[in-house]
Amino acid sequence: MKQKITIKTIAKELGVSTSTVSKALRDSHEISSETKDKIQAYANLYNYKPNNLALQLRNQKTKVIGVILPKIVHHFFSTVIMGIEEGANKKGYNIMVCFSNESYKKEVETLKVLSNGSVDGLIVSIASETLENKDFKHFIDLVAEEIPLVLFDRVVDEILCDKVVVDxxxxxxxxxxxxxxxxxxxxxxxxxxxxxxxxxxxxxxxxxxxxxxxxxxxxxxxxxxxxxxxxxxxxxxxxxxxxxxxxxxxxxxxxxxxxxxxxxxxxxxxxxxxxxxxxxxxxxxxxxxxxxxxxHGFTMGMQAVELLIERIENETEIYRPKKIVISSDLKIRESTKPSS
Amino acid sequence: MKQKITIKTIAKELGVSTSTVSKALRDSHEISSETKDKIQAYANLYNYKPNNLALQLRNQKTKVIGVILPKIVHHFFSTVIMGIEEGANKKGYNIMVCFSNESYKKEVETLKVLSNGSVDGLIVSIASETLENKDFKHFIDLVAEEIPLVLFDRVVDEILCDKVVVDxxxxxxxxxxxxxxxxxxxxxxxxxxxxxxxxxxxxxxxxxxxxxxxxxxxxxxxxxxxxxxxxxxxxxxxxxxxxxxxxxxxxxxxxxxxxxxxxxxxxxxxxxxxxxxxxxxxxxxxxxxxxxxxxHGFTMGMQAVELLIERIENETEIYRPKKIVISSDLKIRESTKPSS
DNA sequence: AAAAGTCACGAAATCGGTTTCGTGTTAACA
DNA sequence: TGTTAACACGAAACCGATTTCGTGACTTTT
The missing domain is CATH 3.40.50.2300 (Response regulator)
Known part of the structure; x- marks a missing residue:
């Protein structure tokens, strides 16, 4: 990858300090309009874009939501993703999607990687192998670390967190x-x-x-x-x-x-x-x-992500897990009819 | 979120410097085994995990691959994702999946967000609106910045990058x-x-x-x-x-x-x-x-991600875009037969 | 003319790690 | 006994941003 232009580059080129550059780009009143113009012009010319990682580290938030699904080639789950993505996007979040492939081991690993600061919160549907094992330590640890977590569809009582399920x-x-x-x-x-x-x-x-x-x-x-x-x-x-x-x-x-x-x-x-x-x-x-x-997978995804973002952004609140039950409905088509 | 334990915390608690902690955790020979033991024990006890963002910033690589798809509720695309995910995982990468929903605007925005340091490279299938507009500036800029990019399935000649297509x-x-x-x-x-x-x-x-x-x-x-x-x-x-x-x-x-x-x-x-x-x-x-x-969506995804990682990890090479053509084959079932 | 206030900017801390380069202490060697 | 090497650790720079606090130069007030 090409060496990207940073604030430091701009500062050096224009003979000012990095703080001045930062302030100028954020249109601070502390900087004179001449200096601002000069810096902004330079930044535009060289297509300066602030580095996400640096911002995320500084702000201690990533604006990314981790999603772990058991599988994807499945209409229900892809619909849920759509819902999550749309809901997340509306609030300025991106999603990072991973798959457990129904494997316990992969679920544990993925959870570990994502929870190390890469995401602000997680939406998960539990792998079938995990359900079989009944080993939920990785989730319980996550909750103990107070990383916002929403489970959907495949949920268990052992994990105290927000949940979205169908009835x-x-x-x-x-x-x-x-x-x-x-x-x-x-x-x-x-x-x-x-x-x-x-x-x-x-x-x-x-x-x-x-x-x-x-x-x-x-x-x-x-x-x-x-x-x-x-x-x-x-x-x-x-x-x-x-x-x-x-x-x-x-x-x-x-x-x-x-x-x-x-x-x-x-x-x-x-x-x-x-x-x-x-x-x-x-x-x-x-x-x-x-x-x-x-x-109603789309609705589920939407509700799950809204719940999660609510948690992420209002962490002061006392924590009382919510459970949203989405009612499903019958779509009558050709394969059923009264017996004559 | 709970205040996570950092190297600094450990250093202060144990009365050593952060460099010592870092070295001890990475099992450096510079540190005496007593100190190592002490630090590692403490880290384990409090479940210390290094912060991903900090590492990514320092190493100037994220081990994340961005994927932008036009839609997901579609068997072909979900199969491709599976392939990408599996290939990425094998090489220690995670994937960040976003959707353009066939919209030009969303594609431009998503590309912008992801290319600001959040990912090491991108795999994209172009939105239909973009294909209609024939406006590929956002991709061309990306290539100019030398951010590794692989297009698949829906590709265009105007963009000079690696491609994976079916015949x-x-x-x-x-x-x-x-x-x-x-x-x-x-x-x-x-x-x-x-x-x-x-x-x-x-x-x-x-x-x-x-x-x-x-x-x-x-x-x-x-x-x-x-x-x-x-x-x-x-x-x-x-x-x-x-x-x-x-x-x-x-x-x-x-x-x-x-x-x-x-x-x-x-x-x-x-x-x-x-x-x-x-x-x-x-x-x-x-x-x-x-x-x-x-x-063969799975194969496409796999090939695309392998190509991409190859680019990411060997950036010294002179750049000559590759195009992989995957042959498709006919699966004869019941809906066709010789007319009698 | 002295005191106070404004303006425009820079130094330095911070986020959480890694790594290079010193440095003080002790042991080994000549 | 003086020189050198090994050892064990710390200080500080760095990744790329933001932000607080300080400060010199000017202007305004009394």
């Missing part, structure tokens, strides 16, 4: 109830292993809806997908049971279910109804299009 | 030729306006394949989609023409085409074949699944 229980309930109201009684649930708590919560909603309708939950109708293995073959098993509907806790599971149903020659939504989660492009463009629970 | 002409050619070989002759092209150069290049490939097959290109079969208006209705028009195949330059256009074809009762792939671009989830999960050109 997963309610969403699972809504989805299941919709199927029940459509006359479905044998509803399969395609979910994640229980340690991914959003999956567990959605399952609670599913069970609640079934209980209310006096339907016994049947463990054989529940599939906990292990993403390390082939997804489709795991889901396929449940199709051997007698089912008339599928509730999948994400888009991919829903799309796979639909594909299997088609292969088996089942007509959708007549013989089998399918409902998904995350209102992404797959749900929208598949045919039939898939009824889903819209998670 | 768009070749890809368009391959896709079209595949349709022709399947006996299709009336092939619609759903593309972007011409200023988005990747669209223009893919079109060239399309035209080349047609010419080779002695098929006259028919302007009525070409749709230039304006994304500010409703996409579907624009594509719908071409279905009034007599066509037996569609080549769409991205996934969304392909999915829309498929939906329209279905609504019109055309059987896919018999009556009409459809081929897309970007091998994303939509293509994979729609039914029939869509034959597409795989862009």
């Amino acid at each position: 997963d229980v309610g969403a699972g309930y809504k989805a299941t109830k919709h199927l029940i109201e459509n006359g479905r009684k044998k509803i399969a649930l395609i979910t994640t292993p229980n340690h991914v708590n959003v999956g567990a919560l959605r399952r609670q909603g599913y069970e609640k809806a079934l209980i209310e309708a006096y339907i016994k939950t049947d463990k054989n109708l529940i599939v906990e997908v292990d993403e390390k293995k082939d997804i489709k073959s795991q889901i396929e098993k449940v199709f051997k049971e007698d089912i008339d509907a599928v509730f999948a806790v994400n888009e991919i599971y829903a799309a796979n279910s639909m594909r299997i149903a088609k292969e088996k020659g089942l007509s959708i939504p007549n013989e089998i109804s399918i409902i998904g989660f995350t209102d992404g492009l797959i749900s929208e463009y598949s045919s039939p299009s898939i009824t889903t629970i819209a998670q | 768009d002409v070749g890809a368009g050619y391959k896709a079209t030729k595949h349709l022709i070989e399947n006996g299709r002759k009336k092939i619609a092209l759903i593309t972007t306006p011409n200023h988005v150069n990747v669209g223009a290049l893919r079109r060239q490939g399309y035209e080349k394949a047609l010419i080779e097959a002695y098929i006259k290109t028919d302007k009525n079969l070409i749709v230039e989609v304006d994304e500010k208006k409703d996409i579907k209705s624009q594509i719908e028009k071409v279905f009034k023409e007599d066509i037996d195949a569609v080549f769409a330059v991205n996934e969304i256009y392909a999915a829309n085409s498929m939906r329209i074809a279905k609504e019109k009762g055309l059987s896919i792939p018999n009556e009409i074949s459809i081929i897309g671009f970007t091998d994303g989830l939509i293509s994979e999960y729609s039914s029939p699944s869509i034959t597409t050109i795989a862009q």
Whole structure:
């Protein structure tokens, strides 16, 4: 990189002190207008721009927000990023995005790097491996250091900080109830292993809806997908049971279910109804299009970043963690309809 | 944020100088092992971590790579990010991701902020508005400042820097030729306006394949989609023409085409074949699944970041811009087959 | 004419580290 | 015993900015 022009260069060139240059560039009243003009002209000519690092060090703030996500090639998370970015930008912040790739180790490392002064605060959705381990020390340390932290979507009670979540229980309930109201009684649930708590919560909603309708939950109708293995073959098993509907806790599971149903020659939504989660492009463009629970990722990101910036900029306040619950809603499309 | 522990704190507490602390922590031979032990123990106890900003300022390097993308909710771009992130991480770099949202103004601003010392280099895919304006001054200035820059996917000749692109002409050619070989002759092209150069290049490939097959290109079969208006209705028009195949330059256009074809009762792939671009989830999960050109976004990201880091770390070399062309390949699925 | 005030600028501290160069003490050598 | 080398540490410069405080030269007031 070319040697960038600094205040010192300007000072030397023009035979003044660095303080004079700094003041002149910030249009201080202490400097005579001739000197100001001279300095500003020189700065413009050589396209002087103050060094961010120096400013950040001096001001003890970076105006950068760190974001750690488990993955990115996923409609929900990319939507959240958009929300975060837009919210951050509005307040003059930039975002630094990293990925844990669902790995505990990478999450710990990334957290460590970012929390060493590179960012003013962090927005994180926890890696699945961490949820499985139940080892949250790295987050707890962060909170102890009083670095502003907002968790979203995948959160745990052990970490005392601000949180933004969707009403997963309610969403699972809504989805299941919709199927029940459509006359479905044998509803399969395609979910994640229980340690991914959003999956567990959605399952609670599913069970609640079934209980209310006096339907016994049947463990054989529940599939906990292990993403390390082939997804489709795991889901396929449940199709051997007698089912008339599928509730999948994400888009991919829903799309796979639909594909299997088609292969088996089942007509959708007549013989089998399918409902998904995350209102992404797959749900929208598949045919039939898939009824889903819209998670409002953009809103989540926006709320998370607003909460965080609030914390960053008003640190005097006594700290009382907030939890924002975003209600999700049902987007009815072609893959569900009342059974005739 | 809590007052973080610094070298100065440790020095004062232990009654030594800051230089001694610094050396002790870096395990310098200049310091006696007793002193080292004492200092290191203290540092561990209070969980001392050196401040990144200070180090970055001192070392004149940030180990951060800036990435500016036009959008993120898009399978191709999120895949590229993954590639960049993985490549960067491998070399000890972090990435700072920003979005231009296809806006010229935002691109200029973001570029300005990031290039003021916050990053060691930049990876950018140009915003469509910028491509339309043909105003690349902000990039040219960047190159003049000798800030390492790699452009990918959407690149222009006016900017002299390293580039990573897919062989768009070749890809368009391959896709079209595949349709022709399947006996299709009336092939619609759903593309972007011409200023988005990747669209223009893919079109060239399309035209080349047609010419080779002695098929006259028919302007009525070409749709230039304006994304500010409703996409579907624009594509719908071409279905009034007599066509037996569609080549769409991205996934969304392909999915829309498929939906329209279905609504019109055309059987896919018999009556009409459809081929897309970007091998994303939509293509994979729609039914029939869509034959597409795989862009290898991950590889692109990886190559781009490797090229960039090479530049950053070997700046003595004489500068001769490199252009890496990544060959794309055809992934044949259910939406195309020979006409009978 | 002496005291006070204004103007325009510079010296130096600061942010949190690293590193070069001294320097006082002790041990080893001639 | 005098010279030199090794050892262990500190002072100070540096990265690139900002900001407080001080100060010399002039002007104004009494």
